[in-house]
Amino acid sequence: MTLGRRLAAEGVGTAFLLAAVVGSGIMGERLASGNVALALLANSAATGAALFALILTFGPISGAHFNPAVTLVDAWLGGVSWRAAPRYILVQIAGAFAGVVVAHAMFGEPLLVASAKVRAGWAQILSEFVATFGLVAVIWGCSRQRTSAVAVAVAAYIMAAYWFTASTSFANPAVTLARAATDTFAGIRPADAVPFIAAQLLGAFAATVLFRWLLPSLPARELLVPHNEAREP
Numbered sequence: 001m002t003l004g005r006r007l008a009a010e011g012v013g014t015a016f017l018l019a020a021v022v023g024s025g026i027m028g029e030r031l032a033s034g035n036v037a038l039a040l041l042a043n044s045a046a047t048g049a050a051l052f053a054l055i056l057t058f059g060p061i062s063g064a065h066f067n068p069a070v071t072l073v074d075a076w077l078g079g080v081s082w083r084a085a086p087r088y089i090l091v092q093i094a095g096a097f098a099g100v101v102v103a104h105a106m107f108g109e110p111l112l113v114a115s116a117k118v119r120a121g122w123a124q125i126l127s128e129f130v131a132t133f134g135l136v137a138v139i140w141g142c143s144r145q146r147t148s149a150v151a152v153a154v155a156a157y158i159m160a161a162y163w164f165t166a167s168t169s170f171a172n173p174a175v176t177l178a179r180a181a182t183d184t185f186a187g188i189r190p191a192d193a194v195p196f197i198a199a200q201l202l203g204a205f206a207a208t209v210l211f212r213w214l215l216p217s218l219p220a221r222e223l224l225v226p227h228n229e230a231r232e233p
Contacts, residue, residue, distance in 0.1 A: 003087070005062075006062040007087055008091075009064075010062045010064075010065060010066065011092070017050060018098075018100050019103045020049075021186050022103035022104070026109065047158060047159070047162070048156065048159035049155065051155045052155035062088075065080075065088060065092070069136070073208050096177065114189075115182055115187030115189050117188055119167060119192045123166045125195050128165075129206075131167065132201075132203030133204070135158065141211065141215075176193050179193075
């Protein structure tokens, strides 16, 4: 796969992921008639199902990162090249914002608007550390031992983490930035996004350090669905 094709896969996949996150949040909130638990159930189920399908679809092309934290860890391990990693991250962020715009357009919302939804405090920040640590741990373990289970394992973990973390498990810097541009059920106040992203990067780093110790005999390889990367000179 050429770098251009891999970047296109990352951008389109991340856009669909955000369209699922934000769109299902809007739909769930509208249909739940004020029942927040029901809205969250709809939001988490739709996100998990979309993530499962998107990893299966784009994994063989780009590795289906859809997440700058995953891309950075993958580059550290010798998967995606350091030359390609910044481009992955840029298209992931661009795709995330595009997904928000599409979701807003489908539901008649303003295309981009700063969120007013407060997600502040140490409980929320700790939740993002835990959520991202767990996500990268799941990816690490499955990609090195049960590659065929990666898609279902990641989707199942994210659905569960919606419920066992106080932050509802963003676990993704690109997702966090884009969700700051939606004043809907899935939103996050821009001022709260930076601490979330810092916690996410720390969680990804900590999980990687742990699994490099837990599985020292296994060779470094790309995370998520392995793909044949055309190495950059």
